[in-house]
Amino acid sequence: MAEPILPGPAAALAALLGVPLPEDGVLPLLWHWVYLLDRPAQADLGPDGHPVREGTPPGRRMWAGGRVRTTGELRWGEEATRHSEVLATREKQGRSGPLTFVTVAHRIHQAGRLVVDEEQDLVYRASGGETYPAGGPEVPPEPGEWALDVTPTLLFRFSALTYNAHRIHYDRDYCRDVEGYPGLLTHGPLQALAMAEAARARGAAGPLAFEYRLVAPLFDFQGLIASARPDAGAMTTAVRDRSGRRTATGSLRPG
Template identity: 60%
Template structure:
């Protein structure tokens, strides 16, 4: 991309949110992705904290793309488009439903670069979720803000369909799934539910499947293989946009040193996200 670092920024700004974790969001998420609800007292599975402790800005704080223009992180400038590039999640212990939890959010680092299509800002947002006086989830999310140019043509369409093999799981992606996940996570980004906006403004070939949804489904594929693990680290990357009509298949296979290698792909076999799921020593 011919990028050149322009400046780096550090900020101490942070947001703290506290709430009692109720069973409703977990029940809704389990139904959405069609997996059993967590057993009472077992704690939320890895990444399920994404449906809790959410920011809910007023409508007046939303930009034309549906993203907030205030808060943490704050867009680096008007008209910049946000993309979720990946992240790292350390689930150190069970996050229990029915108890109070606190999330502290802050920008860990921000770096400006110049790309071939214009300015880019790479932002790492940190979330620390505490319960019972100690950190239970330690997370970093990697975001990219780019200039308001249309997206590229995307991956070429392929008539060949690669059917799921072995332990691969195919998820039916449709506008209802994407809308419900957006609603459950309070994600207003219009590329996930407004087809005209996604196509005519941001240049995608259809509705965009959420990167976090792909990461969550990869983590679920890993959890299905190692359900007994309490403490886990999940490192994931979103490598290519996935459009709703392209299909979604996820998998987790054995890697080195007890890790599981996860993958999300479309129906043609094109990889759209990858991850490494590693058990940790119990806290």
């Protein structure tokens, strides 16, 4: 897959997150997620909005985490290419039933060199049987934490920007009546981007290696508060909801 890296998607993401657009044309960590997107035909989508492909494991699909290493600068104004492949598929038994983990690799090249080396971990699981904790007392953001106002509009716009048709992010009736969720799901990639932006606000730049995990579901009515704290030459990142419940963790270090 190849396409020119234009400034439009980056400007749209900056406006969505309320963060500065890079003046030098170099995309910050994880901003490649609004480029080089799969765009399946409408006829190829399943009832949940995900593409139906041969060999796709059955069950509910969730983003579990990943690893991203930037080895160069991805800039707008030049063409880039992305090569993707499935690295591994493994079965596990979870507390609520069987799980299928799929690891997918994406490598992005620009100007003849590798600039992004990424692995994404996806998990497929059966629906039903989950319980979700009620929110506790609100814990206000501390100095250095980065709060994002999660609304149905924001989730819909992020889905559109990343060409993600998964209905759990914008169709509340589907979430409640089919998936059994109490609200719209906040995207895993959006939580990872929030952690990366919290780190960028603290000066993280240059070649970076970022590893992150989604540890609990985050719903639209729970808010999103990200943090990045220095830790022995690296940064420890996290996302929590307004009551302090942690939903994502990460570790960022120089690449």
